[in-house]
Amino acid sequence: MKYPNILYTAVLSTVLVVPFAIYALAPGLEPYPALILPGGARGINTAGDQMELERTSIYGRVAGSDAWTRLSPPKFLSPIPTEFFPMLVERNFGLSPVRPIAIRSRVSAVITIQSHKVGAEELKQAKQWLRARLQASGCDGNALRITHEVVTFRRLDGVEIAVRSENDKVLELR
Amino acid sequence: MTRCLNFVELSLRKFWQKLEDTCSNDARSLGLFRAFWGIYILLFLAPYSAFVGQVPQAFYNPPVLSLAFLVPGFPPHWLMLAADLLRIWLVVLITIGVETRFCTIVLCLLTFVCSNFVYSFGKIDHDILLWAVTLCLAFTNWGVPYALVPDRRVNPRTAARALATAGMLIAFGMFTAGFVKALLWINFDLSTSGFLRWFYPFYFLLDRKPLLAPLVFSAPPQLFKILDYAAVAFELSPLFFLVAGRAAWRVWLLIATCFHLANALVLSMPFLHHVLVYLPFVAFARSFGRVSAGLTANNAVSWWRVLVISSAIILGAAHTAHRLRGDGSSFLFVEGESEYVSLALLALCAAMIATDLIREAPLYILKKSRPTRRFSF
Numbered sequence: 001m002k003y004p005n006i007l008y009t010a011v012l013s014t015v016l017v018v019p020f021a022i023y024a025l026a027p028g029l030e031p032y033p034a035l036i037l038p039g040g041a042r043g044i045n046t047a048g049d050q051m052e053l054e055r056t057s058i059y060g061r062v063a064g065s066d067a068w069t070r071l072s073p074p075k076f077l078s079p080i081p082t083e084f085f086p087m088l089v090e091r092n093f094g095l096s097p098v099r100p101i102a103i104r105s106r107v108s109a110v111i112t113i114q115s116h117k118v119g120a121e122e123l124k125q126a127k128q129w130l131r132a133r134l135q136a137s138g139c140d141g142n143a144l145r146i147t148h149e150v151v152t153f154r155r156l157d158g159v160e161i162a163v164r165s166e167n168d169k170v171l172e173l174r
Numbered sequence: 175m176t177r178c179l180n181f182v183e184l185s186l187r188k189f190w191q192k193l194e195d196t197c198s199n200d201a202r203s204l205g206l207f208r209a210f211w212g213i214y215i216l217l218f219l220a221p222y223s224a225f226v227g228q229v230p231q232a233f234y235n236p237p238v239l240s241l242a243f244l245v246p247g248f249p250p251h252w253l254m255l256a257a258d259l260l261r262i263w264l265v266v267l268i269t270i271g272v273e274t275r276f277c278t279i280v281l282c283l284l285t286f287v288c289s290n291f292v293y294s295f296g297k298i299d300h301d302i303l304l305w306a307v308t309l310c311l312a313f314t315n316w317g318v319p320y321a322l323v324p325d326r327r328v329n330p331r332t333a334a335r336a337l338a339t340a341g342m343l344i345a346f347g348m349f350t351a352g353f354v355k356a357l358l359w360i361n362f363d364l365s366t367s368g369f370l371r372w373f374y375p376f377y378f379l380l381d382r383k384p385l386l387a388p389l390v391f392s393a394p395p396q397l398f399k400i401l402d403y404a405a406v407a408f409e410l411s412p413l414f415f416l417v418a419g420r421a422a423w424r425v426w427l428l429i430a431t432c433f434h435l436a437n438a439l440v441l442s443m444p445f446l447h448h449v450l451v452y453l454p455f456v457a458f459a460r461s462f463g464r465v466s467a468g469l470t471a472n473n474a475v476s477w478w479r480v481l482v483i484s485s486a487i488i489l490g491a492a493h494t495a496h497r498l499r500g501d502g503s504s505f506l507f508v509e510g511e512s513e514y515v516s517l518a519l520l521a522l523c524a525a526m527i528a529t530d531l532i533r534e535a536p537l538y539i540l541k542k543s544r545p546t547r548r549f550s551f
Contacts (some may be wrong), residue, residue, distance in 0.1 A: 002183075003179060003182075005183050005186035005187045005189075005190055006179065006182055006183050006186060008186075008190075009186050009190075013344070016343075020346075020350050022239065023350075024353070028238075029238055029239055030237060030239070030298055031239035031240060032237045032239070032240040032241075032242075032289075032290055032298050033240075033290070033303055034228050034302070035288075035303065035306055035343060035346060035347050035350065036300060036302075037303065037347045037348065037350050037351035038300045038351060039350070039352075039353070039354025039369075040351075040354065040355050040358060040368055041335070041358065041371050042358050042366075042368075042371070043358065043359055043361075043363075043368045043370075043371055044241065044366065044367060044368075044370050044371040044374060045365055045366055046366060046367050046370055046395030046396070046398070049367040052379060053374060053379055055375075055379050056380045064334065066192075066549070073536065079502065079503075080225065080229060080233075080295065082296035082462050083297060083299065084296065084297055087235065087295055087296030087297045088233060088295055088296070090296070091233075091235060091296065093230075093232065093233065094230060094231075094232025094233050094234075094235075095232065109389050113238050116234055116235070116236075116246065116247070118231075118232045122231040122247075123232060125230045125231065125232065126230035126231075126232035126233070128230075129229070129230045132536075151378075151379070153374075153378050156391065157391075158378050168544070
């Protein structure tokens with residue numbers, strides 16, 4: 001081979017740079033496997049004595065009562081790792097109607113891809129799984145509440161000052 | 175055109191030669207590292223993906239540009255369990271040194287496939303660097319010394335190129351993280367902080383209470399802007415250290431380990447498994463006084479090898495029993511990671527790199543005084 005180093009470098013660069021370029025232009029299209037390490041999010045505002053942090057919580061209805069109790073995502077999901085919780089909640093644990101995935105790129109183009117269809121049998125299986133998890137947590141198995149909350153903390157000691165619910169929804173599991 | 179190509183080829187040859195000089199390590203050190211790698215994987219990162227076969231198919235949301243997108247759903251539990259058991263025993267074989275090269279390649283490829291399904295809940299975890307570097311090690315002589323069934327030796331140039339590629343992968347991986355951070359964190363707005371964007375949610379929402387968290391509360395938030403700049407500089411810099419030579423590269427590896435140690439102490443985010451990414455560049459053999467041992471001594475029976483072999487087999491059998499019972503975890507047979515174990519391992523890694531740097535210092539000075547190599551076609 002006459003130019004082994006050119007060939008080696010070209011192949012290695014393609015394997016490394018192309019997936020990263022795709023990710024940099026449209027993070028939603030991040031390929032796998034690809035050598036990409038976590039970058040981080042936009043900085044948080046550090047001014048003032050208070051700060052607002054967003055969290056997603058799940059609640060189960062206490063068996064035999066109308067009260068809701070907050071569930072611990074790691075316990076509820078186990079053995080699914082907790083880091084997947086936000087994405088599962090975003091898709092209502094696969095219970096919402098499947099729409100094509102619209103991936104917005106950094107160059108204003110929107111790429112639409114048909115996602116995997118969830119059939120009636122798969123829906124039933126998911127509801128059954130969620131019901132079993134709720135019952136194991138001592139809750140009524142028929143409803144799961146998902147709440148997007150904005151929590152206000154005192155910066156100095158982390159005391160929770162207020163919780164504001166946004167986008168509250170209840171998944172019927174019957 | 176030919177002259178231009180020749181020039182590019184020559185430049186790239188010099189570049190790769192420089193990287194090979196920087197990253198090369200002796201086979202005995204890699205053999206010792208292999209034993210450490212295997213026991214580490216079996217203790218702290220044991221293959222576990224069988225759980226995806228037990229979750230509802232409605233959760234299936236694979237990355238669009240991946241092999242898993244071509245498949246209609248999570249594979250059946252028995253298939254993922256079989257893949258886990260196969261991977262566990264491949265790790266055992268690598269640890270004790272049986273057909274290491276073949277086992278390493280199969281293990282890495284299988285891990286990419288299994289991880290693809292684990293990352294089909296809508297999020298990709300970024301642990302790929304470890305397996306990419308391990309795949310590079312398959313093309314070195316890490317399966318030759320201290321092995322029950324040693325591999326055939328590869329050409330020293332191939333081994334050096336494989337380690338240089340591993341170094342390049344680390345530099346590129348860090349660049350991908352630093353590039354995104356640079357876009358988001360590098361500004362002159364002192365009222366925002368990228369570091370605190372990690373710290374506050376971990377501390378308040380996820381209840382992670384790292385050992386040095388009180389220090390964060392007592393410091394003015396604006397001070398953390400400096401950490402933002404430092405993190406970006408650290409992540410964008412490894413290529414310069416790689417090109418600068420052996421001493422510089424090991425200095426960067428030491429800084430990287432200290433960076434992870436500081437993250438573990440302040441953020442509870444240790445990136446523990448990077449220990450296995452940095453240590454292949456450390457001359458273990460020198461630290462253990464094995465550089466002068468003859469080639470025949472490599473595979474002689476010794477107490478520590480008996481200990482490694484028996485530990486690997488016991489751990490492999492324990493994981494098998496654990497998986498067949500329907501349980502499973504990656505870290506020490508329990509869910510989650512221990513903060514103290516992470517701190518101890520990162521401190522050990524930093525000590526190993528620092529020792530190597532100090533012991534090799536006279537060699538760096540000698541090398542500096544040697545004339546540089548010349549290339550010609």
